[in-house]
Amino acid sequence: MSGARSSSAISPATLQALTARFGSQLSTSPAVRRNHASVEGFHADLPPDAVLMARSTADVADAVTICAAGGAPVIAYGAGSSLEGHVLAVQGGLTVDLSEMNAVLEVNTQDMDARVQAGVTRKQLNAHLRDQGLFFPVDPGADATLGGMVSTGASGTTTIRYGGMRANVLGLTVVLPSGEVITTGGRVRKSSAGYDLTALFTGAEGTLGVVTEVQVRLHGIPEETAAAVCAFSTLKGAVDAVIYAVQYGVPMARMELLDALSMRAVNAYSRTAYAEEPTLFLEFHGSATGVKEQAETFAGIAKEHGGGAFDWSTAQEDRDRLWEARHKAYFAALALAPGKVSITTDVCVPVSRLAECIVETQADIEASGLVGPILGHVGDGNFHAILMIDPQDPGEIARGKAVAGRIVERALALGGTCTGEHGVGVGKKAYLLAEQGTAVPLMALIKQAIDPTGLMNPGKIFDAG
Numbered sequence: 001m002s003g004a005r006s007s008s009a010i011s012p013a014t015l016q017a018l019t020a021r022f023g024s025q026l027s028t029s030p031a032v033r034r035n036h037a038s039v040e041g042f043h044a045d046l047p048p049d050a051v052l053m054a055r056s057t058a059d060v061a062d063a064v065t066i067c068a069a070g071g072a073p074v075i076a077y078g079a080g081s082s083l084e085g086h087v088l089a090v091q092g093g094l095t096v097d098l099s100e101m102n103a104v105l106e107v108n109t110q111d112m113d114a115r116v117q118a119g120v121t122r123k124q125l126n127a128h129l130r131d132q133g134l135f136f137p138v139d140p141g142a143d144a145t146l147g148g149m150v151s152t153g154a155s156g157t158t159t160i161r162y163g164g165m166r167a168n169v170l171g172l173t174v175v176l177p178s179g180e181v182i183t184t185g186g187r188v189r190k191s192s193a194g195y196d197l198t199a200l201f202t203g204a205e206g207t208l209g210v211v212t213e214v215q216v217r218l219h220g221i222p223e224e225t226a227a228a229v230c231a232f233s234t235l236k237g238a239v240d241a242v243i244y245a246v247q248y249g250v251p252m253a254r255m256e257l258l259d260a261l262s263m264r265a266v267n268a269y270s271r272t273a274y275a276e277e278p279t280l281f282l283e284f285h286g287s288a289t290g291v292k293e294q295a296e297t298f299a300g301i302a303k304e305h306g307g308g309a310f311d312w313s314t315a316q317e318d319r320d321r322l323w324e325a326r327h328k329a330y331f332a333a334l335a336l337a338p339g340k341v342s343i344t345t346d347v348c349v350p351v352s353r354l355a356e357c358i359v360e361t362q363a364d365i366e367a368s369g370l371v372g373p374i375l376g377h378v379g380d381g382n383f384h385a386i387l388m389i390d391p392q393d394p395g396e397i398a399r400g401k402a403v404a405g406r407i408v409e410r411a412l413a414l415g416g417t418c419t420g421e422h423g424v425g426v427g428k429k430a431y432l433l434a435e436q437g438t439a440v441p442l443m444a445l446i447k448q449a450i451d452p453t454g455l456m457n458p459g460k461i462f463d464a465g
Helices: 012-025 032-034 056-069 122-134 144-152 197-201 235-248 260-270 286-306 315-329 329-335 349-370 394-413 430-438 439-448
Strands: 050-053 076-079 094-097 102-108 113-117 169-175 181-185 210-219 224-232 253-257 279-286 307-313 339-350 375-376 382-389
Touching: 012 050, 012 056, 012 210, 032 050, 032 329, 050 375, 050 430, 056 076, 056 094, 056 169, 056 210, 076 210, 122 144, 122 430, 144 210, 144 439, 169 197, 224 235, 235 253, 235 307, 235 349, 253 260, 253 286, 260 315, 260 329, 260 375, 279 286, 279 307, 279 315, 286 307, 286 375, 315 329, 329 339, 339 394, 349 375, 349 382, 349 394, 382 394, 382 430, 394 430, 430 439
Parallel strands: 050 094, 076 094
Antiparallel strands: 102 113, 113 210, 169 181, 169 210, 224 279, 224 307, 253 279, 253 375, 339 382, 375 382
16 A cells, blocks of 8 residues: 655755765665555555665764754664554655664673664674574564664564563664764663663654664573474463463463464465464473473473473474474465455453453454454463455455454453554554553653654654644
């Protein structure tokens, strides 16, 4: 889908100033603009008026300064893998593409931290770290940039063991809406010095500034890693096994749920032969003895909740095959309904209410007549529904939006959140208000204080003013 605006948000004088400063790094080509307009999922494409390929913090600072003087919006762009329209140029303006800022600047092996430019991807960082016995654990599935992961407050498959971005970001370099450059946090693991500005910019979705460098916490590569797959006779049994394992204190590294429809999609797309039943993909980290104990403990829990054969392996090729199939589950779901697009939504609830929320959601999707696989990082109460709709069918669009809305409303009623990791973007602004209530005006005051002209990624999270 596409959207359109009648005029440019960048004045001729501002465009001239940007061109004079950046030359060939700046593009107004329709093709380049279009490539920075589309996002995964249902939201309409909204291209910027120009795109800057930034190469340094100084580039970003100069671009923001020029745009601030000319009243032009600025949208930060990483890999473009977000699902709630975070990088759409709602009001036009300049998209600052940070993907060429992809240097690993510093690795402190003894202190287990690193400093990277915002365009470094998680896979790139882990390839750089592999021979040092360290890794960066946050895995949202897509090979997202670290700057983008900061901006959306990303998490993913390993959150249950290592936490998400909020737990693994130590400090940031940020270009403010004025063009001023600040650093937040540092390399220490704790500090009581003033406001936690690192946390403020993490999850702000580019509405308060452009993140250009990230100081991250690293972890040691575990002595032993095992992956496992276990099918269950019912969806509730699979989720109950997760709940029990969490409450029992099994130190899982990954606990991923795929419903029967997701498993059918995965088999067709990745040419695997898994049982097409509700299934858990699991991973265990630790010593050889510890991993064996964890796997055996979970096998017992699974059996009590209707789990079938429990196959686990420490072989790298087996683990890679399993997680490659899981990471491609979104594209496998899209392949179930060629020609359709997805409304992909996520919610998170207290783990004790997870079975109730997922089972009711599955029944709701089935009653709607839509194709809608369910999968998620259920160890921390987070799951996703991928609702396939025909963009030319108003009735199907309406049903999809209605189901997505009820998923969020159900999660909020159970004490959950409208988004566990996708963020608010343009898609969930109304639900943020329903969830946070009187806290949203305070967020708006913070936005107004830092970005008084409202030029940083406008139209996202909430409507200011």
